[in-house]
Amino acid sequence: MNNKALKVLEFDKIKAEIAKYLITTRGNTLLKKLMPMSVESIVQRLIDQTKDGADILRIKGEIPVRKLADLHDQANRLKKDGNLNGTELAQIGQVLQNTTELKEFFAGLKDDRIDLRQLYELNDKLIDNPGLTKRISRSLDDTGRVLDTASDDLKYIRGRISRLNDQIRQSMEQYTRGKNTKYLTEAIVTLRDDRFVIPVKTEYKAKFGGVVHDQSASGQTLYIEPQAVVGLNNQLHESQVSEKMEEVRILNDLSDLVRPEIDEIVKNNEVLAQFDLINAKAKYAREIKATEPLISKDHVVDLYNAKHPLIDPDxxxxxxxKMGDGYKTMLITGPNTGGKTITMKTLGLIQLMAQAGLFIPAREESEIAVFDEVFVDIGDEQSIEQNLSTFSSHMDNIINIIHKVSGHSLVLIDELGAGTDPQEGAAIAIAILEKLAQSHCFIMATTHYPELKVFAYNTPETINASMEFDDESLKPTYRLLIGIPGASNAFNIAARLGMDRSVVDRGQSLMSGESQDLNNMIADLENRRKEFEQKNAQLQVQLSKNKDVQKDYEQKSDALDKSKASEIQAAKVRANQIVAKAKKESDKIIDHLHEMERKGSMVKEDQIISAKTGLKNLHQDETIKKNKVLRRNKRKQVLKVGDDVKALPYDQIGTIVRKNNDNEFEVQLGILKMKFGAEDLEKVQSTEPEPEKKPTMVRRTRSTGLSSKLDLRGERYEEAMSDLDQYIDAALLAGYNQVTIVHGFGTGVIRKGVTNYLQRNPRVKSFGYAPASSGGSGATIVDL
Structure with missing residues (x-):
């Protein structure tokens, strides 16, 4: 992109905002080089990088880049066989450490299955060097100070220095305490020439012996190293020299280790700087609430709610x-200070930002085209030195544009044809537009000439636009109206400000017929636009209501489908549990009988009946089970003593007389008291008003579905005994006093079995054969 467009559209100010978020030296260098690109694939890659950075910023906070220095000077010195100091080596160590951290960071993103478009590939360019990274981190801290862990010799020397310091201080304490303090100007120990000394009054300089290292300005104090510590100070000095030599050796060794790896380390630093710049672009996008621009496949510009990023967002x-779909030239007319130039700059700057890989201050799904150049002629660039007038300056710029423009260029011209005679200016403006249009470039121009409004109306791929003006407040609204030329508001404004009506009327009469017709056309268009906007607003309100209704319906439908699916799934789960439990119980009964058979024991008749009854009890009526599962949600009621309930396994009504625990209740069913789990009870809803509380009454109920006669004829023995056992239980619950068991004559086995069973059952009061008229010995009447 040409520098003039970047300067006029203030692209550098955008980069200055991004620079606030950079932390690496090299990142700032990359930002200075940041330019809009004209190759679509490169633009898309840069946008993808910013999108990845924005996603990471939202999910993880940001890419963890450290504050890093530029390593080019260090690299040049190492390549010339020079060695680095501790600070420079520490800066290299930070790059290596940050490389390791980013490798781990992106590995974690992959583990979390976070999709990225470009940054995984960029991260792959980092070359990790764990051995060198560990060696530098063990040898230097972040400031470049050599650590004790750098070598065993250094650790030993520093330990010796520490011990000598302690010995010297202990020896010096005899001079700063007690009677010797009277010979000192101050009872302190200080340093001169890296040697421990005491401040002695001049008249007592021979008192302690030793070496004089310094004298105060007044001459009253001598800084003396007492003879008693001279030897220790000498040892300390020797150890300090050894320490310096060992530190230099360590730094030289580290330089030799870094030297062959420096090119890769510098490349790492470059990649880390790119991550820093991506971080900064993502943070700036968040600050201005920018969105990802989409590159148009049809080379059109379609920006929604576009804002100039450098204007106060409030x-x-x-x-x-919109440009490129039906028209490539837009002529914006309207009064001064109405926002024409800002609208033009908004388009240009947003294009530059997008082509530099930045997010744009527009609504999501906004599209941009990739231009090879953006040409601008905005503002008064009159040059006194070159003796160019305003018109000459504009013509010079436009001539340059005409020579360089292509079919993939964007041209922005402010006040086209201004600065000369209006009639000539309008004519040259039309000629310029026709010449530029021959290259099929995109053009946005502003003008005050009414002739250009007619030109735009009659020329293909050209459209009028204007900045809205409020006639009531006499102020611009800064809204761009595409398809409507700007009306002349001079007479309206003058009249509303109090100008004499005769003056206004005289001015209007002096206008040519064409101008009057044009103004009438514009006024008619404006009225139609306002009418359309009003109806459109009403339709939008109705559409919003319809969408709310549809959304509510879809939510309820989804909820119903989910509830239905949930109920079916719950029923299936419960059914499977019941089947598994029944199978387990039946297997247990059968295994018990088999065990008795294997042991040679005689299986008694009552045991067979009991086993058969147990197997029969595992079966439950399908309707009951379905009800128990599918209607469980309806039975989620609190059960309490005194409630009327239905015992689902027996389909009988009873009353809760005791609550044993949260899930077990004792229920009075007729003359029986039985225990049930809460899931086997269903609360009976009464439609009558609740009566006053009275002592619990036990009621005997009669089931209308149970016959008073059981016919066992034709059944096998075990099946008949099981049916008999179940029938007697049901008859007791139904409140029957007497029942008839029809067993027939046959071989007499079932009749004998019935007799044996009735003799054992404690609920049977008495029994005997039926009268001859009612079956005789083929039936037994039982009193319960």
Missing amino acids: KVVANDI
């Missing part, structure tokens, strides 16, 4: 800007 007006 004051800037958003506009929809």
Whole structure:
């Protein structure tokens, strides 16, 4: 992109905002080089990088880049066989450490299955060097100070220095305490020439012997190293020299280790700087609430709610800007200070930002085209030195544009044809537009000439636009109106400000017929636009209501489908549990009988009946089970003593007389008391008003579905005994006093079995054969 466009559209100010978020030296260098690109694949890659950075910023906080220095000077010195100091080596160590950290960071993103478009590939360019990284981190801290762990010799020397310091201080304490303090100007130990000394009054300089290292300005104090510590100070000095030599050796060794790896380390630093810049672009996008621009496949510009990023967000007006679909030239007319130039700059700057890989201050799904150049002629660039007038300056710029423009260029011209005679200016403006249009470039121009409004109306691929003006407040609204030329508001404004009506009327009469017709056309268009906007607003309100109704319906439908699916799934789960439990119980009964058979024991008749009854009890009526599972949600009621309930396994009504625990209740069923789990009870809802509380009454109920006669004829023995056992239980629950068991004559086996069973059952009061008229010995009447 040409520098003039970047300067006029203030692209550098955007980069200055991004720079606030950079932390690496090399990142700032990359930002200075940041330019809009004209190759679509490169633009898309840069946008993808910013999108990845924005996603990471939202999910993980940000890419963990450290504050890193530029390593080019260090690299040049190492390549010339020079050695680095501790600070420079520490900076290299930080790059290596940050490389390791980013490798681990992106591995974690992959583990979390976070999709990224570009940054995994960028991270792959980092070359980890764990051995060198560990060696530097063990040898230097972040400031470049050599650590004790750098070598065993250094650790030993520093330990010796520490011990000598302690010995010297202990020896010096005899001079700063007790009677010797009277010979000192101050009872302290200090340093001169890296040697421990005491401040002695001049008249007592021979008192302690030793070496004089310094004298105060007044001459009253001598800084003396007492003879008693001279030897220790000598040892300390020797150890300090050894320490310096060992530190230099360590730094030289580290330099030799880094030297062959420096090119890869510098490349790592470059990649880390790219991550830093991506972080900064993502943070700036978040600050201005920018969105990802989409590159149009049809080379059109379609911006929704586009805002100029450098204007106060509380004051800037958003506009929809569209070009390329049906028209490539837009002529914006309207009064001064109405926002024409800002609208033009908004389009240009957003294009530059997008082509530099930045997010744009527009609504999501906004599309940009990739231009090979953006040409601008905005503002008064009159040059006194070159003796160019305003018109000459504009013509010079436009001539340059005409020579360089292509079919993939964007041209922005402010006040086209201004600065000369209006009639000539309008004519040259039309000629310029026709010449530029021959290259099929995109053009946005502003003008005050009414002739250009007619030109735009009659020329293919050209459209009028204007900045809205409020006739009531006499102020611009800064809204871009595409398809409507700007009306002349001079007479309206003058009249509303109090100008004499005769003056206004005289001015209007002096206008040519064409101008009057044009103004009438514009006024008619404006009225139609306002009418359309009013109806459109009403339709939008109704559409919003319809969408709310549809959304509510879809939510309820989804909820119903989910509830249905949930109930079916719950029923299936419960059914499977019941089947598994029944199978387990039946297997247990059969295994018990088999065990008795294997042991040679005689299986008694009552045991067979009991086993058969147990197997029969495992079966439950399908309707009951379905009800128990599918209607469980309806039975989620609190059960308490005194409630009327239905015992689902027996389909009988009873009353809760005791609560044993949270899930077990004792229920009075007729003359029986039985225990049930809460899931086997269903609360009976009464439609009658609740009576006053009275002592619990036990009621005997009669089931209308149970016959008073059981016919066992034709059944096998075990099946007949099982049916008899179940029938007697049901008859007791139904409240029957007497029942008839029809067993027939046959071989007499079932009749004998019935007799044996009735003799054992404690609930049977008495029994005997039926009268001859009722079956005789083929039936037994039982009193319960």
